Amino acid sequence: MKLRILGCYSATPRVNTNPTAQVLEINNHMFLIDCGEGTQVQLRKHKVKFNRIKHIFISHLHGDHFFGLVGLISTFRLLTRETELHIYAPKGLKEIITLQMKIAKSWTNFPLIFHELNGTTSEIIFEDDLVEVHTIPLDHRIYTNGFLFKEKEGERKLDISKVEEANINVAYYRKLKKGFDVENEDGILIDNTKVTKPANKPKTYAFCSDTAYSEAIIPIIKEVDVLYHESTFLEKNESLAAPTKHSTAKQAASIANKANVGTLILGHYSTRYDDIQDFKTEANAIFENVELAEDGKLFEF
Amino acid sequence: MKLRILGCYSATPRVNTNPTAQVLEINNHMFLIDCGEGTQVQLRKHKVKFNRIKHIFISHLHGDHFFGLVGLISTFRLLTRETELHIYAPKGLKEIITLQMKIAKSWTNFPLIFHELNGTTSEIIFEDDLVEVHTIPLDHRIYTNGFLFKEKEGERKLDISKVEEANINVAYYRKLKKGFDVENEDGILIDNTKVTKPANKPKTYAFCSDTAYSEAIIPIIKEVDVLYHESTFLEKNESLAAPTKHSTAKQAASIANKANVGTLILGHYSTRYDDIQDFKTEANAIFENVELAEDGKLFEF
Numbered sequence: 001m002k003l004r005i006l007g008c009y010s011a012t013p014r015v016n017t018n019p020t021a022q023v024l025e026i027n028n029h030m031f032l033i034d035c036g037e038g039t040q041v042q043l044r045k046h047k048v049k050f051n052r053i054k055h056i057f058i059s060h061l062h063g064d065h066f067f068g069l070v071g072l073i074s075t076f077r078l079l080t081r082e083t084e085l086h087i088y089a090p091k092g093l094k095e096i097i098t099l100q101m102k103i104a105k106s107w108t109n110f111p112l113i114f115h116e117l118n119g120t121t122s123e124i125i126f127e128d129d130l131v132e133v134h135t136i137p138l139d140h141r142i143y144t145n146g147f148l149f150k151e152k153e154g155e156r157k158l159d160i161s162k163v164e165e166a167n168i169n170v171a172y173y174r175k176l177k178k179g180f181d182v183e184n185e186d187g188i189l190i191d192n193t194k195v196t197k198p199a200n201k202p203k204t205y206a207f208c209s210d211t212a213y214s215e216a217i218i219p220i221i222k223e224v225d226v227l228y229h230e231s232t233f234l235e236k237n238e239s240l241a242a243p244t245k246h247s248t249a250k251q252a253a254s255i256a257n258k259a260n261v262g263t264l265i266l267g268h269y270s271t272r273y274d275d276i277q278d279f280k281t282e283a284n285a286i287f288e289n290v291e292l293a294e295d296g297k298l299f300e301f
Numbered sequence: 302m303k304l305r306i307l308g309c310y311s312a313t314p315r316v317n318t319n320p321t322a323q324v325l326e327i328n329n330h331m332f333l334i335d336c337g338e339g340t341q342v343q344l345r346k347h348k349v350k351f352n353r354i355k356h357i358f359i360s361h362l363h364g365d366h367f368f369g370l371v372g373l374i375s376t377f378r379l380l381t382r383e384t385e386l387h388i389y390a391p392k393g394l395k396e397i398i399t400l401q402m403k404i405a406k407s408w409t410n411f412p413l414i415f416h417e418l419n420g421t422t423s424e425i426i427f428e429d430d431l432v433e434v435h436t437i438p439l440d441h442r443i444y445t446n447g448f449l450f451k452e453k454e455g456e457r458k459l460d461i462s463k464v465e466e467a468n469i470n471v472a473y474y475r476k477l478k479k480g481f482d483v484e485n486e487d488g489i490l491i492d493n494t495k496v497t498k499p500a501n502k503p504k505t506y507a508f509c510s511d512t513a514y515s516e517a518i519i520p521i522i523k524e525v526d527v528l529y530h531e532s533t534f535l536e537k538n539e540s541l542a543a544p545t546k547h548s549t550a551k552q553a554a555s556i557a558n559k560a561n562v563g564t565l566i567l568g569h570y571s572t573r574y575d576d577i578q579d580f581k582t583e584a585n586a587i588f589e590n591v592e593l594a595e596d597g598k599l600f601e602f
Contacts (some may be wrong), residue, residue, distance in 0.1 A: 012376040013339070015346050037372045038314070038339055045316050061404050063375040067368075071338045074364040075313040092404040099400060103362050103393040105443055142406055 001026050001151070001203045001301045003226070006042035008267035008293035010210075010232050010246075011064055013037050017271055018295045019064035022228075023048055024205060027130040027151045032056045033207050039068035040075050046296060050076065051083060055126060057133070058089035059209060060144035066093065070100050077108045084111035088125050088133075090143045091116040117145060122220050136220050138211035140245045146209065148220060151202035162195040203301060206261075209268045212242065213251040218259045226301055227261040228293065230268035231279050237270075253283035253290065263301070267293030302327045302452070302504045302602045304527070307343035309568035309594035311511075311533050311547075312365055314338050318572055319596045320365035323529075324349055325506060328431040328452045333357045334508050340369035341376050347597060351377065352384060356427060358434070359390035360510060361445035367394065371401050378409045385412035389426050389434075391444045392417040418446060423521050437521050439512035441546045447510065449521060452503035463496045504602060507562075510569045513543065514552040519560045527602055528562040529594065531569035532580050538571075554584035554591065564602070568594030 002025040007018025019036025023043070030052040032039075043050065058066050066089070076085065085108075087093065094114040101107055115125060117135060126133040129152065136146030155177040163176065168190060172182040181192045206221040209230035221227055232246035241248050247255075249266055256264035264287055266279045273279075276292055283290045291299065303326040308319025320337025324344070331353040333340075344351065359367050367390070377386065386409075388394065395415040402408055416426060418436060427434040430453065437447030456478035464477065469491060473483040482493045507522040510531035522528055533547035542549050548556075550567055557565035565588055567580045574580075577593055584591045592600065 011379055013342050013372070015342055037369065038342065041314050041316055041339065061401075062407070063372055063401070063405060067372045067375070068338065071314070071364055071368045074368070078312055096397075096401055096404065100362075100364070100397055103397065103443075104364060106363070142404075 001205060001225070003205065003228075003265075003299040003301070004046055004048065005267065005293045005295060005297045005299075006039055006046065007036050007295055008269065009295070010268045010270050012271075013064075014271065016295075018042055019067075020059075020209060020268060021068065022207070023053075024149060024207075026149055026203065026205065029055070029131055031133075031149065033147060034059055034065045034209070035067075035069040035072060036064045037067040037071075040072045042295070043072075050079065051081065053085075054083060055086045055088070055133075057147050057207075058087065058093060059138070059146060059207070060140060060142055061090055061092055061096075062142065062210070065210075069093075070097055073097060073101075073108065073112065074106065076110065077106060081108075081110045084113060086113045086115060086126075088115045088117060088147075090145070091118045118143070122148075134220065136206060136208060136217050138208060138217065139214040140210045140212065144210060146211065146217065147207045148224065149205045149207075151204070153202055154199035156192070156196040156199050159195055159197055166190050166195050168195065205301075208255075210246060212245040213247050213255070215255070215258065218255065221255075221259045221261065223260050223262075225262040226265060226299070227256055227259065227263070228265045228267060229255055231266040231283070232268050232270050234273065234278055234282055237272075249279040249282040250286060253286035256283075256287045256290075263289045263291055265291045265293050265299065302506060302526070304506065304529075304566075304600040304602070305347055305349065306568065306594045306596060306598045306600075307340055307347065308337050308596050309570065310596070311531075311569045311571050313572075314365075315572060317596075319343055320368075321360075321510060321569060322369065323508070324354075325450060325508075327450055327504065327506065328455075330356070330432055332434075332450065334448060335360055335366045335510070336368075336370040336373060337365045338368040338372075341373045343596070344373075351380065352382065354386075355384060356387045356389070356434075358448050358508075359388065359394060360439070360447060360508070361441060361443055362391055362393055362397075363443065363511070366511075370394075371398055374398060374402075374409065374413065375407065377411065378407060382409075382411045385414060387414045387416060387427075389416045389418060389448075391446070392419045419444070423449075435521065437507060437509060437518050439509060439518065440515040441511045441513065445511060447512065447518065448508045449525065450506045450508075452505070454503055455500035457493070457497040457500050460496055460498055467491050467496050469496065506602075509556075511547060513546040514548050514556070516556070516559065519556065522556075522560045522562065524561050524563075526563040527566060527600070528557055528560065528564070529566040529568060530556055532567040532584070533569050533571050535574065535579055535583055538573075550580040550583040551587060554587035557584075557588045557591075564590045564592055566592045566594050566600065
C-alpha cells in the first residue's frame with residue numbers, strides 16, 4: 001500500500017503549499033482522494049499515470065478539496081481518455097461539473113459517472129474482488145465524508161516444498177490458494193493448512209478530513225493500519241478549531257489512540273504555523289506512531 | 302503601462318507552463334485578464350497585491366481561461382476582502398461561480414458584481430476618468446471577447462519656467478493642466494499652449510485570445526501600442542488552427558501588420574512545440590516588432 005501526498009495544507013494554494021489531494025495505491029488500484037486546485041500539476045510533477053486513476057473520492061465541496069477536479073476532467077478529455085471515470089462525492093458536484101462542460105461545449109469523450117453521496121451513516125460505496133471503500137461520516141460545516149479503504153483477504157500462499165512433498169498435482173494449486181483441501185496423486189485428502197500459509201493481512205487506510213473532533217468515527221476506523229486525520233490547528237488555537245469544525249493535533253492523536261490505529265498521519269495544516277514539527281510533538285504526547293504529511297511525500301506501508 | 306504575463310500556454314496547466322492569465326497596470330488601475338487554474342499562485346509568486354485587483358476580464362468560458370477564478374474569489378473571501386470586485390465575462394460565469402458558493406455555503410463578504418457579456422459588436426464595458434475598456438468580438442468555438450484597454454488623454458504638463466515667466470498665480474495651475482487659457486497677475490489672458498506641453502500620448506493595449514484569423518478585429522485594434530494576439534500553432538500546423546479556431550504565428554503577424562500596431566506579443570502556445578523562438582521567427586517574416594510572452598515575464602511600455 002502506497003500513499004502519495006500531493007497536497008496537505010488547508011484553505012488556499014500558495015507557492016509552496018498545496019491544498020488537499022492524495023493518491024492511494026492499494027491492491028493494484030490507484031485512487032485519487034480529494035482534488036484541490038493544482039492537483040493535475042502535482043500529479044504530473046510526481047509522474048502519476050493519469051490513466052491509472054479510475055476512481056476519485058471527494059470528501060466535501062469546500063474549494064480546497066475539489067477546485068482542481070474540473071480542470072483534471074478537462075485534461076483527461078484533451079488527452080482523449082476513453083477509460084471510464086467514477087467520481088464519489090457529495091450531492092451537488094455533478095451539477096457543478098456538468099454546468100461547466102455544458103457552457104464550454106466540452107463534453108467528455110469518456111464515460112464520466114458520478115456517485116453522489118448523501119448518506120449519514122457509513123456505507124460501502126465501492127467494492128470489487130480486491131478492495132472495499134466505505135464512507136466515514138464526518139462532523140464539518142458542510143456535508144463531509146472521510147473514506148475507509150479496505151483490502152480484501154488475498155489468496156493463501158503455497159508452501160511449495162510441502163506441496164511437492166505431499167505429491168499434489170499442479171492442477172490443484174489454484175484450489176489450494178483459495179483454501180480448499182485437495183486430493184493428492186495417491187488419492188489422499190490433504191489438509192490445506194498443512195501445505196499453505198495464510199494470506200498477507202489485508203491493509204486498511206482511513207482518510208478523515210475535514211472534521212471536528214468526533215468520537216463517532218472510532219467504531220468505523222477501529223484498528224486501521226493507517227489513519228490520515230486532519231489537524232488544522234495546534235492546541236493553543238483550539239478556540240479556532242471548534243467554530244470552524246476542524247481538529248487540533250492533540251485531538252487527532254486522541255482519536256488515533258482510542259481507535260488503536262497503527263500509524264497516524266497528520267495533515268490539513270493551517271498555513272499560520274511556521275514549523276509543522278510542532279504538530280508531531282503535540283500528537284506524540286498522546287500517540288506514539290505519528291507521521292507528518294508533506295506535499296510530495298510518499299508513504300509505503 | 303506594465304503587463305505581467307502569469308501564464309501564456311494553451312490547454313492544460315503543467316509543471317512549467319501555466320494557462321492564460323495576465324495583469325495589466327494602466328493609469329493606476331490593475332486589471333486581471335483571464336484566470337486559468339493556478340493563477341492565484343502565480344499572483345503570489347510575482348507579488349501582485351491581491352487587493353489592487355478590482356476588475357477581472359474573462360475572454361471566454363474554456364477552462365484554461367477561467368478555472369482559477371472560483372479559487373481566487375474564494376481566497377479573496379478567506380483574506381476578508383471588503384473591496385468590491387467586478388467581473389466582466391460571457392453569460393454563464395455568474396451561474397458557475399454562484400452555484401459553487403451556494404453549495405459550499407461560502408458567500409463572499411465583499412460585493413461581487415458580474416457584468417455578463419453577450420454582445421456581438423464592440424462595446425464599452427468599463428469607463429472612468431482614466432481608462433476605457435472595449436470588447437473585441439473574436440472568432441472562436443464558443444462566445445469569446447478580446448479586450449481593448451485605452452488610457453484617456455491625461456492632463457497637459459506645465460512648462461514651469463514659462464508659467465513663472467508669464468506671472469501666473471499658482472491657483473490657476475490646475476486650470477492650465479486642463480487646457481484652459483488663464484489670466485495672469487497683470488490681467489493679461491495667457492494662451493495655454495504657450496506655457497504647457499501636451500499630455501503623454503494615451504497608451505492602448507489589445508488582448509486577443511482565443512481566436513481564428515479574423516480581419517474583422519482590425520478596425521477595433523487599429524494602431525494600438527501593444528497587441529497580444531494568440532498564436533497557438535506554427536504555420537506548419539495551420540490545418541489544426543482552422544478547425545479549432547486558433548491562429549498561427551504568421552496569421553497573428555499578419556493582423557499586427559494590417560492593423561499597424563506598435564508591438565505584437567505572441568502567446569497561447571500549444572505545448573507541442575519545444576522552442577517558442579520558432580513563433581517569433583515565423584512572425585518576424587511579416588512584422589518586425591514581435592515579442593514572445595513567457596510565464597512570469599514583465600513588459601513595460
